[in-house]
Ligand SMILES: Nc1ncnc2c1ncn2[C@@H]1O[C@H](COP(=O)(O)OP(=O)(O)OP(=O)(O)O)[C@@H](O)[C@H]1O
């Protein structure tokens with residue numbers, strides 16, 4: 001059990017997931033084991049369809065594993081919980097709520113209301129630089145701004161574990177870089193356990209303390225690369241020899257998996 005290990009926040013124990021699809025069974029995950037430490041930033045890369053989202057949804061409690069289990073904070077995951085916050089690729093904002101109210105939403109769910117909710121929400125709206133837009137509605141914002149609201153909302157609810165499924169995937173390179181930096185700075189200030197999925201090896205390396213490489217379907221963990229580049233990291237880090245060395249190492253393995261899919 002994770003609780004016994006002390007600093008293990010999320011314990012993924014032999015998780016398997018089989019979907020019953022229209023065209024028969026799909027084995028999405030075939031025995032995934034992983035321990036994520038308290039306040040650790042873990043990133044996950046792997047080819048499309050290898051089961052990354054499936055794994056994240058199982059940790060979030062949105063999906064049940066076919067066998068195996070996830071232990072979070074010493075308790076078996078059996079549904080969603082306030083200890084875990086999720087940021088999806090598509091900004092899941094409420095269109096009828098303003099930026100401010102969207103960010104307050106998670107707080108209200110926790111019973112924090114009124115001025116207290118307002119001031120906590122404001123702190124995170126400032127963090128993502130959207131003060132001027134706090135009374136705007138999602139449809140009045142760009143994609144990057146909407147994603148910043150989703151991040152502010154996840155942070156404001158103060159989950160112990162932040163689960164992010166390609167949150168910057170749909171954004172242009174510049175916005176993406178900016179949000180990576182904001183996320184890094186925030187993580188360094190307010191350490192949380194982060195589980196972050198991406199297609200982008202650079203993104204995985206600039207953010208993560210460990211990079212988990214998943215194999216092609218059925219998804220398993222192929223390798224875990226320890227990223228020893230110290231924090232604080234910034235965009236210049238991407239030019240460092242160590243970064244390039246690790247990038248090549250990860251990329252070679254990911255590429256092998258892409259070839260595997262094409263077979
Ligand atoms: N509800 C479902 N029913 C049947 N099969 C599914 C279902 N959801 C996912 N799958 C299959 O399970 C596999 C893993 O899907 P998943 O979405 O976890 O992959 P992924 O690694 O997140 O891919 P991507 O990088 O494209 O987001 C895929 O082959 C997919 O087709």
Ligand SMILES: [Mg+2]
Pocket residue numbers: 052053054165
């Ligand atoms: Mg996915």
